[in-house]
Amino acid sequence: MEEKEKSDFIRDIINDDLKTNKFQRRVHTRFPPEPNGYLHIGHAKSICLNAGIAKDFQGKFNLRFDDTNPSKEEQEYVDSIIEDVKWLGGNFEDRLFYASDYFEQMYNFAVTLIKKGKAFVCDLNADEMRLTRGTLTEPGKESPYRNRSAEENLDLFARMKNGEYSNGTKTLRAKIDMMSPNINLRDPVMYRIVHDEHHRQGNTWCVYPTYDWAHGIEDSIEKITHSICTLEFENHRPLYDWYLNELEVYHPQQIEFARLNLSFTVLSKRKLLKLVEEKHVTGWDDPRMPTIAGFRRRGYTSASIINFCDMIGVAKRDSTIDVSLLEYSIREDLNKHSQRAMAVLNPLKLVLTNYPEGKTEDCHAVNNPEDEASGTRSVPFSRELFIDQDDFKEVPPPKYYRLSPGMEVRLKYAYIIKCESVVKDDQGNVIEVHCTYDPDTKSGMAGANRKVKATVHWISAAHAKDVEVRLYDRLFVKENPDETEEGKDFLSNLNSGSLQILKNCKVEPMLANAEAGQGFQFERTGYFSVDPKDSANGTPVFNRVVTLKDTWAKIEQKYR
RNA sequence: UGUCGUGUCGUCCAAUGGCAGGACAGCGCCCUUUGGAGGCGUUAAUCUAGGUUCGAAUCCUGGCACGACAGCCA
Numbered sequence: 001m002e003e004k005e006k007s008d009f010i011r012d013i014i015n016d017d018l019k020t021n022k023f024q025r026r027v028h029t030r031f032p033p034e035p036n037g038y039l040h041i042g043h044a045k046s047i048c049l050n051a052g053i054a055k056d057f058q059g060k061f062n063l064r065f066d067d068t069n070p071s072k073e074e075q076e077y078v079d080s081i082i083e084d085v086k087w088l089g090g091n092f093e094d095r096l097f098y099a100s101d102y103f104e105q106m107y108n109f110a111v112t113l114i115k116k117g118k119a120f121v122c123d124l125n126a127d128e129m130r131l132t133r134g135t136l137t138e139p140g141k142e143s144p145y146r147n148r149s150a151e152e153n154l155d156l157f158a159r160m161k162n163g164e165y166s167n168g169t170k171t172l173r174a175k176i177d178m179m180s181p182n183i184n185l186r187d188p189v190m191y192r193i194v195h196d197e198h199h200r201q202g203n204t205w206c207v208y209p210t211y212d213w214a215h216g217i218e219d220s221i222e223k224i225t226h227s228i229c230t231l232e233f234e235n236h237r238p239l240y241d242w243y244l245n246e247l248e249v250y251h252p253q254q255i256e257f258a259r260l261n262l263s264f265t266v267l268s269k270r271k272l273l274k275l276v277e278e279k280h281v282t283g284w285d286d287p288r289m290p291t292i293a294g295f296r297r298r299g300y301t302s303a304s305i306i307n308f309c310d311m312i313g314v315a316k317r318d319s320t321i322d323v324s325l326l327e328y329s330i331r332e333d334l335n336k337h338s339q340r341a342m343a344v345l346n347p348l349k350l351v352l353t354n355y356p357e358g359k360t361e362d363c364h365a366v367n368n369p370e371d372e373a374s375g376t377r378s379v380p381f382s383r384e385l386f387i388d389q390d391d392f393k394e395v396p397p398p399k400y401y402r403l404s405p406g407m408e409v410r411l412k413y414a415y416i417i418k419c420e421s422v423v424k425d426d427q428g429n430v431i432e433v434h435c436t437y438d439p440d441t442k443s444g445m446a447g448a449n450r451k452v453k454a455t456v457h458w459i460s461a462a463h464a465k466d467v468e469v470r471l472y473d474r475l476f477v478k479e480n481p482d483e484t485e486e487g488k489d490f491l492s493n494l495n496s497g498s499l500q501i502l503k504n505c506k507v508e509p510m511l512a513n514a515e516a517g518q519g520f521q522f523e524r525t526g527y528f529s530v531d532p533k534d535s536a537n538g539t540p541v542f543n544r545v546v547t548l549k550d551t552w553a554k555i556e557q558k559y560r
Numbered sequence: 561u562g563u564c565g566u567g568u569c570g571u572c573c574a575a576u577g578g579c580a581g582g583a584c585a586g587c588g589c590c591c592u593u594u595g596g597a598g599g600c601g602u603u604a605a606u607c608u609a610g611g612u613u614c615g616a617a618u619c620c621u622g623g624c625a626c627g628a629c630a631g632c633c634a
Contacts, residue, residue, distance in 0.1 A: 036633090068633095129632075130630075167632085182562090182563055182629080186630085194632085210632070210634090211633070215634085232629075233628095233634090258566090258627095311573085313572065314573090316565070317566045317567070318566070318626075318627055322572075324584060327584095328585090331596090370598095411593095412593060413593075443593070455594065456594095457594075521596080523594050525596095526596095548594075548597090549595095550596090551596085555595075
């Protein structure tokens with residue numbers, strides 16, 4: 001397939017580096033998640049960027065777990081991340097790495113810096129360190145422990161490693177510049193003491209490297225060429241460079257880009273974790289979650305997410321993508337590729353009074369008008385049917401051209417019918433619609449050419465399969481969920497109608513055999529996918545992925 | 561009020577000193593056995609003040625606005 005060559009400021013840099021032979025014409029990227037949560041759509045942007053660049057430049061792409069903090073990290077997250085990266089097409093081949101595998105090397109590098117007089121063991125506690133760090137506008141004060149001898153530092157650091165000290169009592173710090181206007185350079189901590197079990201190292205280590213110290217070394221060891229990260233690390237780049245320069249080792253180039261923000265969505269691990277822990281959703285893979293696992297379960301295809309990441313581009317300015325672009329992307333994919341089906345979500349009984357009782361006939365339905373090769377199927381038709389409640393109005397509003405007393409519509413793939421009367425219950429609700437059908441207007445017949453304003457989907461009552469359908473909507477009611485009243489947090493913007501469960505839906509018989517994860521378009525309604533967790537054999541549960549674009553909803557709004 | 565970074569249609573992204581263009585959203589029309597899809601059209605932007613230049617969104621200077629940074633998180 002022909003593809004337009006992608007272009008962005010990062011690829012421009014890489015192209016320049018290729019010309020100047022900066023990295024011997026190599027391109028090697030990485031995705032370095034911390035396994036402390038599930039991946040979300042923002043990570044998808046990073047994965048697509050890094051893996052995409054490697055692919056486009058015939059380079060390599062690593063998956064590396066930045067597991068330098070044992071107190072927050074778990075194997076469950078490691079497993080989910082591997083699955084998600086693969087699902088998004090991130091091809092790391094056999095290059096699955098863990099920062100924790102480099103702990104020994106990092107330790108030795110730290111010893112090197114100590115010997116160079118560029119690092120020292122500091123006895124200041126966290127509070128004292130904060131007090132001496134200075135502020136954004138004032139310089140910091142040097143630690144009283146800053147000038148310990150290399151021998152003393154080496155001894156102390158070894159004892160830190162051996163577990164002789166308790167958490168927080170000592171740190172190893174780089175000796176840089178307490179006067180630096182960049183706070184990250186004010187003698188930053190390289191190692192802290194943590195007596196905690198690591199998910200892979202167990203209790204081997206009592207000291208753990210901080211991000212800044214560890215990250216450049218990880219990149220250097222793996223011979224990464226372009227270390228792509230998000231904007232908040234821009235101020236850390238001088239430190240990244242300082243460590244690598246002092247160590248005199250292979251030195252990748254860090255490049256920062258703007259992380260993804262999505263309207264009507266939160267994308268911070270802290271907030272997502274809160275949604276899960278406080279059970280505002282059913283889990284990390286709740287179909288309303290902006291996690292990769294959530295989107296997958298909802299019925300988003302990986303192709304649609306990859307395509308979305310291409311469309312949003314890469315730049316350095318903060319931005320918030322309109323969630324409608326994501327919806328566009330999944331509609332585009334599912335429109336082209338999903339099997340059509342008829343499904344009545346809110347059933348209303350419809351009786352064809354002049355249709356023979358007991359008769360059944362087949363109607364030929366197109367499987368996908370966008371794809372001729374997908375063929376047709378037959379759908380049973382009979383005297384008693386269900387239509388959607390939305391498709392009948394006793395008193396039609398302006399511009400409403402579906403069924404109402406005296407009006408005609410076409411039953412898709414079947415006959416033109418006319419509404420003759422209604423049956424009501426004690427409260428005056430319409431519980432049945434009585435219609436006559438025109439026998440000369442079945443699809444395919446000459447008489448079928450007559451123009452009617454609307455076409456309506458239906459299910460034969462006798463053949464209907466009952467299923468559960470879950471209607472999902474955006475999780476938040478506000479474009480920016482963090483915009484709240486004084487004293488409230490983002491949870492106050494949760495959409496109470498984000499999940500509506502419909503238990504009495506009527507669908508075509510063939511949908512009983514739908515497979516987990518399979519996506520359908522329910523005609524005139526939206527795209528739906530078989531929930532992989534809650535469906536049983538023969539009784540699928542359908543998740544609404546996204547509605548169809550609804551022009552009628554807009555007209556209705558206008559006339560209200 | 562320190563350092564670093566960023567300011568282009570409603571929203572994203574382009575234009576790399578030479579006609580400000582694309583996508584989504586919106587609006588209008590056409591088409592349609594999905595009020596879907598599709599087609600056509602359309603609205604709409606260079607933060608600001610100077611400067612350099614034949615010519616500036618782009619280069620320079622000064623404002624202004626926004627973002628990130630004062631974890632032993634990443």
